[in-house]
Amino acid sequence: MTKAVTSSVEEAITEAGGDPKTFTEAAHVTETKLPDADVTADVVVIGSGASGFMSAITAAKAGSKVVVLEKAGNLAAVNGVKVSGPFAVNTPVLRERGTTLTVNEVSQHVMNYTHWEPNSALIRNYLEHSSEAVENLLEIGYQFKEANFRFKTPFVDEKGGFHLILTDVDKRVRLWTEAYEKYGCSLIRQPKKF
Numbered sequence: 001m002t003k004a005v006t007s008s009v010e011e012a013i014t015e016a017g018g019d020p021k022t023f024t025e026a027a028h029v030t031e032t033k034l035p036d037a038d039v040t041a042d043v044v045v046i047g048s049g050a051s052g053f054m055s056a057i058t059a060a061k062a063g064s065k066v067v068v069l070e071k072a073g074n075l076a077a078v079n080g081v082k083v084s085g086p087f088a089v090n091t092p093v094l095r096e097r098g099t100t101l102t103v104n105e106v107s108q109h110v111m112n113y114t115h116w117e118p119n120s121a122l123i124r125n126y127l128e129h130s131s132e133a134v135e136n137l138l139e140i141g142y143q144f145k146e147a148n149f150r151f152k153t154p155f156v157d158e159k160g161g162f163h164l165i166l167t168d169v170d171k172r173v174r175l176w177t178e179a180y181e182k183y184g185c186s187l188i189r190q191p192k193k194f
C-alpha cells in the first residue's frame with residue numbers, strides 16, 4: 001500500500017515536470033538489505049514503535065547488544081514517531097512550568113474514570129515511570145511544550161501533563177536513527193515484502 005501510494009505520487013510529480021527524488025528523499029523512502037550473515041544479540045526488539053524504541057535504547061544504555069526488527073520500510077512510517085505528544089507526570093518539562101501534578105492525582109482520576117477496570121498497579125507503575133520516556137526523548141534532542149490536551153481532563157492550567165512535541169516529524173526520524181547509532185542498536189528494516 002505504502003509503495004503504491006509512493007509510486008503514484010512519484011508519477012504525478014514526474015508528469016508535472018518535477019523531480020520525484022525531492023519527494024522520496026524527503027519521505028525517507030530507502031531500500032534496505034537484510035544482513036547476509038547471522039546476527040547475534042542480547043535483546044531483540046520486534047517493532048520500532050513507541051515502546052520498541054524506548055525498550056531498545058533503554059536496554060542498550062544498560063549495556064545490552066540490541067537488535068531491532070521493524071517491518072516498515074522506513075521509520076517515518078511508524079506510529080510512535082508521529083504522535084502529537086505523551087502524557088507524563090513529574091517531568092523536567094512540567095517542573096520548568098511549575099505544574100503541581102502528582103502520580104496520586106492522575107492515578108485516582110484514571111481509575112475512577114474507567115470504573116477501576118484496568119490493573120491499578122500497572123497504571124501506577126506506568127505513571128511512576130512516565131517521566132523516563134520524556135527524559136529519554138529530551139536527551140536525544142526532542143523539544144516539548146507543556147500544553148492543554150484536546151480532551152477534557154482535570155489536568156489543565158496549573159496541573160498540565162500533556163507534552164506537545166515541537167520537533168517536526170522529519171527531524172524525529174533523524175533523531176531516532178541517530179539514537180540507534182549512538183547507543184549501538186542495530187535496526188533491521190523489512191526491505192520489501194513482509
Ligand SMILES: Cc1cc2nc3c(=O)[nH]c(=O)nc-3n(C[C@H](O)[C@H](O)[C@H](O)COP(=O)(O)OP(=O)(O)OC[C@H]3O[C@@H](n4cnc5c(N)ncnc54)[C@H](O)[C@@H]3O)c2cc1C
Nearest residue numbers: 047048049050051052069070071072078079080083084085
Ligand atoms: C495518528 C495517531 C496519533 C496519535 N497521537 C498520540 C498522541 O498524541 N499521544 C499518545 O500518547 N499517543 C498517540 N497515539 C497512539 C500511539 O501512537 C500509540 O499508543 C503508540 O505508538 C503505541 O506504541 P507501540 O510501540 O505499542 O506501537 P507502534 O508505535 O504502533 O509500533 C509498533 C511497531 O511495530 C511494527 N511491527 C508490527 N508488527 C511487526 C512485526 N511482525 N515485525 C516487525 N515489526 C512489526 C510496526 O510497523 C510499528 O512500527 C497516536 C496514534 C496515531 C495513529
